[in-house]
Amino acid sequence: MFRDRLRNTRLWDRIVDAAEAARLITDGMTVGMSGFTRAGEAKAVPLALAERARRDPLKITLMTGASLGHNLDSTLTEAHVIGRRMPFQSDPVLRRAINAGDVMFVDQHLSETVEFLRSGQLAPVDVAVVEATAITEGGGIVPTTSVGNSASFAVLAPKVIVEINLSQPEALEGLHDIYIPAARPSREAIPIVAPDSRIGVPFIPIPPEKIAAIVVTQSSDSDSAVEASDAETDAIAWHLTEFLLHEVRRGRLTEKLLPLQAGIGTIANAVLQSFTETPFHDLTMYSEVLQDSTFDLMDAGKLGFASGSSMTLSTQKHRRVLSEIEHYKRRLILRPQEISNHPEVIRRLGIIAINTALEFDIYGNVNSTHVGGTQMMNGIGGSGDFARNAHMSIFVTKSLAKNGTISRVVPMVSHVDHTEHDVDILVTEIGLADLRGLAPRERAEVIVANCVHPIYRETLADYYRRALLRGGHTPHLLEEALSWHDALRRTGKMLP
Numbered sequence: 001m002f003r004d005r006l007r008n009t010r011l012w013d014r015i016v017d018a019a020e021a022a023r024l025i026t027d028g029m030t031v032g033m034s035g036f037t038r039a040g041e042a043k044a045v046p047l048a049l050a051e052r053a054r055r056d057p058l059k060i061t062l063m064t065g066a067s068l069g070h071n072l073d074s075t076l077t078e079a080h081v082i083g084r085r086m087p088f089q090s091d092p093v094l095r096r097a098i099n100a101g102d103v104m105f106v107d108q109h110l111s112e113t114v115e116f117l118r119s120g121q122l123a124p125v126d127v128a129v130v131e132a133t134a135i136t137e138g139g140g141i142v143p144t145t146s147v148g149n150s151a152s153f154a155v156l157a158p159k160v161i162v163e164i165n166l167s168q169p170e171a172l173e174g175l176h177d178i179y180i181p182a183a184r185p186s187r188e189a190i191p192i193v194a195p196d197s198r199i200g201v202p203f204i205p206i207p208p209e210k211i212a213a214i215v216v217t218q219s220s221d222s223d224s225a226v227e228a229s230d231a232e233t234d235a236i237a238w239h240l241t242e243f244l245l246h247e248v249r250r251g252r253l254t255e256k257l258l259p260l261q262a263g264i265g266t267i268a269n270a271v272l273q274s275f276t277e278t279p280f281h282d283l284t285m286y287s288e289v290l291q292d293s294t295f296d297l298m299d300a301g302k303l304g305f306a307s308g309s310s311m312t313l314s315t316q317k318h319r320r321v322l323s324e325i326e327h328y329k330r331r332l333i334l335r336p337q338e339i340s341n342h343p344e345v346i347r348r349l350g351i352i353a354i355n356t357a358l359e360f361d362i363y364g365n366v367n368s369t370h371v372g373g374t375q376m377m378n379g380i381g382g383s384g385d386f387a388r389n390a391h392m393s394i395f396v397t398k399s400l401a402k403n404g405t406i407s408r409v410v411p412m413v414s415h416v417d418h419t420e421h422d423v424d425i426l427v428t429e430i431g432l433a434d435l436r437g438l439a440p441r442e443r444a445e446v447i448v449a450n451c452v453h454p455i456y457r458e459t460l461a462d463y464y465r466r467a468l469l470r471g472g473h474t475p476h477l478l479e480e481a482l483s484w485h486d487a488l489r490r491t492g493k494m495l496p
Contacts, residue, residue: 018048021213027058029126032153036065036310040146042129050079059083065148069222088379110382111341114152128153139208144168146310159212195307229270235429237274259286263355276300309340341385353390355383357397362444364420373414399428399453405493407456412481
């Protein structure tokens with residue numbers, strides 16, 4: 001019953017429809033909305049805001065945890081609501097507006113947004129809009145399938161709009177671990193020493209008087225956009241599992257590995273799913289997004305515990321996991337993203353980080369965000385948080401794109417998100433390059449030999465041989481370094 005969801009009786013008079021709640025948001029405001037990789041986003045108030053903006057134009061700065069579901073970024077963009085957006089997005093309509101310069105997009109490490117807010121380096125949040133399973137007797141907000149930045153938005157904003165989503169199971173309560181770090185420089189260490197460490201409370205603790213409006217909704221999350229694996233992603237997974245087994249044989253890891261992190265996407269999901277067929281056991285996960293593979297590994301008896309900031313699942317998996325959440329809950333935690341992605345914790349736990357590259361170059365620099373050096377795709381997300389601080393930083397990608405007209409291994413990346421200093425292992429379906437302990441010239445030889453598709457390998461090897469004649473610690477032919485990207489721009493293909 002709804003009465004069980006809103007347990008603070010003093011808040012009953014705050015129940016309004018979405019349109020009335022949206023009127024609390026006005027032109028020029030900074031609005032923090034829940035939502036992380038299409039999970040746990042506020043679903044009714046953003047739509048009401050867009051509808052109002054079509055009649056009465058307004059623009060806001062929109063902050064979230066990561067991408068929103070239900071095409072909300074599209075709807076808000078088409079209604080010209082978004083003037084500035086951070087820290088991550090994955091919507092094609094919004095992407096076009098960003099690349100056209102109509103929306104100012106701040107691409108930010110996911111661990112940093114609330115740090116900037118807390119220290120006053122960003123304009124403060126005026127209103128927070130948060131989806132909830134319930135509100136406790138004391139006014140605490142129980143999140144749904146993600147935490148993201150919701151907790152900090154609610155703590156920092158003077159006004160909070162809560163959407164209580166009746167389609168989300170009440171059994172989600174108890175899943176979350178909400179811990180808000182103190183301000184710098186006097187904060188104490190974050191006391192997480194294992195993925196299953198619980199250090200906070202199971203709700204977002206705010207004074208109930210801050211809750212300005214409550215909207216009742218009943219819409220499920222959007223489905224995961226992850227596609228099924230194919231022969232190439234299976235090959236990437238095979239190369240990586242063989243490498244990790246080799247690390248076990250060398251005594252560098254045990255069959256329990258170390259806590260795993262995997263970025264959102266088909267390839268990372270396929271790599272984790274492949275672990276069901278390996279000797280690895282008693283695995284743990286300390287990640288941002290818990291995908292289908294998380295629960296496949298649990299069901300296979302391989303994964304003992306998973307900590308994340310959201311659950312982003314396919315239709316079938318979403319339905320089953322939420323219907324059986326009591327079964328899974330004892331092995332899950334959802335945390336604020338500044339905790340799931342915190343460098344201190346990542347370094348302490350010794351994470352094996354698996355993230356996806358758009359392209360990488362012969363020295364191991366990785367581009368995760370920009371096509372052709374200029375066109376934003378989605379954003380850096382949490383990959384930088386993990387790559388810089390992981391025990392082992394792994395980047396995966398297919399060697400080709402667009403039916404072979406694009407090589408994902410190039411002489412020089414057109415945009416750098418992760419420098420060679422933060423990249424340990426590179427994997428394509430062709431093979432794996434272990435870059436640990438190698439100088440730039442050694443890295444180039446290993447990458448060209450192991451990761452490049454045969455149709456590009458000799459051309460790339462020729463570039464490197466000629467660059468060597470010029471010398472230097474990191475040899476390049478500057479007049480040719482981006483020639484492949486320029487050829488793609490002019491002719492639609494990188495091939496000579």
